[in-house]
Amino acid sequence: MNAGIITIGDELLIGQVVDTNSAWIATRLNSLGFAVERILSVSDTEQAICESVNEAIDRYDLTIVTGGLGPTSDDVTKDSLRRIFGGEMITDAQSLELIEIFCSKRGIAVTETNRKQADVPSSCTVLPNYFGTAPGMLFKKGIHMLVSLPGVPFEMKALFENEVTPLLKQLPVEGVIIHKVIHTFGIAESNLSDVLNEFEKSISPSIKLAYLPDPSGIRLRLSAYGNDRKLLSQQVDEAIEKLRATIPQYIFGYGETSLPEVVGKMLLSCNATVSVAESCTGGKISHLIVEIPGASSYxxxxxxxxxxxxxxxxxxxKHQTLIKYGAVSREAVEEMAVGSLNLLSTDYSIAVSGIAGPDGGTPDKPAGLVWIAAASVNSLEVEKYIFSNDRSINIQRASYSALNMLRKLLLKEHPELKNIFEKV
Amino acid sequence: MNAGIITIGDELLIGQVVDTNSAWIATRLNSLGFAVERILSVSDTEQAICESVNEAIDRYDLTIVTGGLGPTSDDVTKDSLRRIFGGEMITDAQSLELIEIFCSKRGIAVTETNRKQADVPSSCTVLPNYFGTAPGMLFKKGIHMLVSLPGVPFEMKALFENEVTPLLKQLPVEGVIIHKVIHTFGIAESNLSDVLNEFEKSISPSIKLAYLPDPSGIRLRLSAYGNDRKLLSQQVDEAIEKLRATIPQYIFGYGETSLPEVVGKMLLSCNATVSVAESCTGGKISHLIVEIPGASSYxxxxxxxxxxxxxxxxxxxKHQTLIKYGAVSREAVEEMAVGSLNLLSTDYSIAVSGIAGPDGGTPDKPAGLVWIAAASVNSLEVEKYIFSNDRSINIQRASYSALNMLRKLLLKEHPELKNIFEKV
Structure with missing residues (x-):
């Protein structure tokens, strides 16, 4: 079955907000067997909403709409949906009760504005919102289903998981889609494409390979479409085995994962701790590590x-090191790594010193020059990198490169860690 | 004139990549006087690309397309555009030269895959890419203009700024759009909406007010549409004056800015320095500060x-403090702030200790509980916050709340700083 996603809001069209809801919803719809055909952002006017919803009804089996349900006067989604699906505006008793509970928990008065959020078109089935004040709504027209959800990401996600997913699981699904992701780090896209040229020719024509590069690495996605889940699954697994044989040194994980998570699992597995000394990355590496729940263990x-x-x-x-070689040097970053190991009493450390840019570069040491060290009691690895002239990209690339150096050092000192990621 | 944005790539439709290009392009198009009507993401198949481009030609004066120009075999945008706009594939000599320079600078060999990126439809005008290997392309059909750009954000941005913007500036523009943004922090959306009820009724009907909430605060956007730029500009300025009189305590900036930037400007302006002691935010606050170019001055x-x-x-x-009150307590966070001030020899400091969640909470100290302190030589301010059960949101909200506490402390000790943000 196919699906479309519509996100509503002028803030999207003038670029003040990046639409992150669509990617999240698309992931969920895919895993439920829906192929997302289009993601569309439109203005929060009745005309734009009605036009795009009518198109969607013609085009898809299922449409997910987010946004335009807030308490403020710029939100007109409910009126637009009532125009399309019919009925009149009525107050939903359960939603009103949930709004009153929501406000009383936070010790705030229930205003008329809040109360109006319980009004919904009589043509919908209400999906109760336990995390906010705008209820979700389910509409049907012929075989088409449309779900309208609030735009606030965590309310939308809770509603999708708790109310929408069970409904969609009941629907009969035709066709099978399998996506598997292999994470790589340390090779440029065009080089990777050349290295994988033979591999691409060798895999089954029902499998498609895509390259998804960003500062955290290049993800390779294998997608198989067909009717026989067992056969497709086997073909994808064979392709992954071939990949693994072709580029073992660049692969660091499979499926939903990330370098910070992989490094965390490795540290946990060998019962080791890590600390970080950051100059130009300014806390980004620590932040990436701490984003993983349970990071306090390592x-x-x-x-x-x-x-x-x-x-x-x-x-x-040493003062002398900074005078003689400068803060952005092999010598300084080595001392930073060792200093971090000692000061924070850890088994491993990483240290970064560089010129994030755009200013501060010299002909000898241009913006984008970054020295990175990874240290343990027994080893000290240092690498020099030259990134770009973009401050934000340099901070990101330096942070992930540092985590990858730690990963490689861990593998060198604990070869048995290789096995913890064998399974896809 | 109106415009549409099309982003191409299966990675968007299965949710593996969040489309950040569209928001960036939309901001630029708006400032050039184009109203963006729709943002659409489609699959990287010829059928999906051709269908959406044909729709766009009918619907808009200008279309910006990104993605699908990479060196890998899953990129079919060029063939699709050749089908629509005609011509044959030819090698562009300048692009080939740029690709050779690009590779030689990085010390990598020019492969056949790289070379193929210089092939373009003969119906286009080439927009040279000095930052990557895929050239941009400009096509025309009747009065419609279509620009195709690579999907890699920094290549796309450089091409847009250097090649596309000068072209668009030459076009005659009808109508005027004015957007102005006012940044607030420290009040919930529904409360802000109630407080601004009278204000909304009082402003000119040609002005629209929108609320854009996220963990970094609620941005208020005033948008005016019409033909008389001077009149609209005056009406918007009057509305901003009214807003400023209504909610002075929540406004921290205007236009393209952020709390880290505002706090940075304030510190610079009073020649003061800051340091940070972070527990549950794990480096996020330092990272936010360092993302601002020039942060090393303060x-x-x-x-x-x-x-x-x-x-x-x-x-x-003190060990005794941690035993008696725990690490997540008023007492601990106060000592952290004072400790940071002393250890790092700064004029100001902020400290955060909390339970980011989702695990680690207790009935007394649930996940989402965060203590924050802002300190100077003369003051020590402490606040207790209760956020959500979502680790990532808690880290973000705690980080921005800490920066806002520093902002308020700076304003208290340096009342003259109020004036540095008077101008919109």
């Missing part, structure tokens, strides 16, 4: 040594 | 004190 902490004074006083980088 | 560094050991050994939090 992460002691870090020092953001932005000024030279902090590099000297806290991390023990 | 940011010395920070300590990510994730373990209690680091809180004691580096920040000097």
């Amino acid at each position: 992460f002691n902490g870090g020092v953001v040594a932005y000024s030279n004074q902090v590099k000297e006083n806290l991390l023990g980088v | 940011f010395n560094g920070g300590v990510v004190a994730y373990s209690n050991q680091v809180k004691e050994n580096l920040l000097g939090v």
Whole structure:
């Protein structure tokens, strides 16, 4: 079955908000067997909403709409849907009760604005919102189903998981889609494409390979479409085995994962701790580590040594080193890594010093130059990188490169860790 | 004139990549006087691309297409555009030269795959790409203009700024759009909507007010549409004056700005420095500060004190405090803030300790409980917050709340700073 996603809001069309809801919904719809054909963002006017919803009814089996349900006067989705699906506006008793409970929990008065959020078209089935004040709504027209959800991401997600997913699971689904993702780091897209040229020719024609590059690495996605789940699954698994044989040094994980998660699992598995000394990445590496739930088991902490004074006083980088080689040098980043290991009493450490840009570069040391070290009690690995002139990209690429150096150091010292990611 | 944006790629439709290009392009098109009507993501098949491009030619004056120009075999945009706009595939000499320079700078061999990226439909005008290997293309059909750009964000942005913007500036534009944004922090959307009820009724009907909430605050957007730029501009300025009189305590900036940037400007302006002691936010606050170019003028560094050991050994939090009150307490966060001030020798500091969740909460101290302190030599402000059960949202909300506490402390100690943001 096919599906479409419509996100409503002028903030999307003037670029003030990036639409993250669609990607999240698309992932969920895919895993439920729906092929998402289009993702569309439109203005929050009745005309734009009605036009796009009517198109969607013709085009898809299922449409998910988000946004335009807020308490403010710029939200007109409910009136537009009532025009298309019919009925009159009525107050939904359960939603009103949920709004009253929601406000009383937070110790705020229930205003007329809040109360109006319980009004819905009589043509819909209400999907109760336990995390906010705007109820979800389910409409049907012929075989078409349309679900309208609030645009606030965590309310939308809770409603989708708790109310929409069970409904969709009951529907009969035709066809099978299998997506599998292989994560790589440390090779450019065009080089990877050349290396995988033979591989691409060798796999079954029902499988499609896509390259998804970003600063956290290049994800390779194998997608198989057909009717026989067992056969497709077997073909995809064979393709992954071939990939693994072709580029073992670049693959760091499979499926829904990330470098910070993989490194975390490795540290947990060998019962080791890590600390971080960051200059130009300014806390980004620590942040990536801490985003993973349970990081406290292996992460002691870090020092953001932005000024030279902090590099000297806290991390023990020698004054002479900073004078002779500068803060952005092999020597300084080595001392930072060792300093972090000692100061924070950890088994491993990573350290970064570079010029994030756009300013601050010199002919010798241009913006984008970054030195990274990964250290343990027994090893000290250092690499020099030259990234771009873009501050934000340099911070991201340096952060993920540092995590990848730690991954490689862990693999070197604990070869048995290779096996914890054998299964896809 | 109206415009549409089409982003191409299966990775968008299965939710593996969030489309950030569209928001960036939409901002630029708006400032050039184009109203973006729709943003559409479609699959990278010839059928989907041709269908959506033909719709766009009928619907808009200008279409911007991104994606599907990479070196890999899943990229079919060029063939699809050749089918629509005609011509044959030819090798563009300038692009081939740029590709050769690009590869030689990086010390990599020019492969057949790279070389093929210089092939373009003869019906297009080539927009040279100095930052990557896929050239941009400009097509015309009747009065319609279509621009095809690579999907890699920084290549797309460079091409848009350097090649597309000058072209669009030459076009005659009808109608005027004015958007102005006012940034607020510290009040919930439904409360803000109630407080601004009278304000909304009082402004000119040609002005629309929108609420854009996210963890970094609620942005209020005033949009005016019409033909008389001077009149609209005056009406919007009057509305902003009224807003400023209604909610002065919540407004922290205007236009393209953010809390980290505002706090940075305030610190620069009073020649003060700041340091950060982070537990549950794990480096996010330091990262937000360092993302602003030039942060080294006021940011010395920070300590990510994730373990209690680091809180004691580096920040000097008393062992007795951690035993008696716990790490997530008013007492601990106060000592962290003072410790950071001393350890990193700064004029101001912020400290955060909380339970990011989803695990680790207790009935007394649930996930989402966060204590935040802002300190100077003369003051110590502490606040208790209760956020949500979502780890990522808690880290973000705690980080921005901490920056807002620093902003308020700076305003208290340096009332003259109020004036640096008077101009919109």
